[in-house]
Amino acid sequence: MQTENYRNWLTAQNYQGGTVTAQMHRAGRVEEHYGDLDKLYAEDRLEGVVRALTYTTQDRRNNRPNETKIPFEGNVYNNLASYRDAVRRYRRFLENDAENFEPEDVAVVDIPEPEVQPQTIGLEKDLQAAVRKNIDQIEQGLRITDNGRERSVETGYIDITAVDSDSTPVVIELKTGVAGQRAVAQILSYIGSVMEEEGTDRVRGILIASEFDRRARAAAKVVPNLTLMRYQFSFQFFPE
Helix, strand or coil, rough: CCCCHHHHHHCCCCCCHHHHHHHHHHHHHHHHCCCCCCHHHHHCHHHHHHCCCCCHHHHHCCCCCCCCCCCCCCCCHHHHEEEEEEEHHHHHHHHCCCCCCCCCCCCCCCCCCCCCCCCCCCCCHHHHHHHHHHHHHHHCCEECCCCCCCEEEEEEEEEEEEECCCCCCCEEEEECCEHHHHHHHHHHHHHHHHHHCCCCCCEEEEEECCCEEEHHHHHHHHCCEEEEEECEEECCCCCC
């Protein structure tokens, strides 16, 4: 594992010190019991390790014991979820060219109510912060359940995870520009992952973008549990 590079990358993502330490520790524990993460990534992008650490909601209902190589005490479902998240996060680091990474974090600005011509947002983290702050504008009764962090699932990282007023899980995916057919496929893969992890077919999706091309609109029409929403963001400027 590229310890120092990974630590620097985590710090550059604006994670708090405790989170950085926890992610380093979990990745180190996986490596201790499964082998060098860099070599495993070269073999199959760490898919084998992720599969070995998979523990579903049905497994939890069946009280399946910890059958992985990592010994621990406590809740099996939660512990293995944290180790899977650590492996996927390290994979994300490797796939972002760790030796020449660009810091992803940006300052979140407080933007006043719009009175001028709307403009699209250029940075996804600003959009995510705005949606989290104003989740009721997306849909009344939505409640965020991911503790302010992107949820790691088998198919990637979900921007925002919530439940609606009927306690149905809701996957929210954000695109800062025009969303196409690929964006629809991406959120559908996230919905499928949550269905598998939660052991339910009642999972919804909300795809938010500045605009949708005709292929995205056509694809969404045949998915009853997927909603497309356009955003607008405006700026005001005041002389000092």
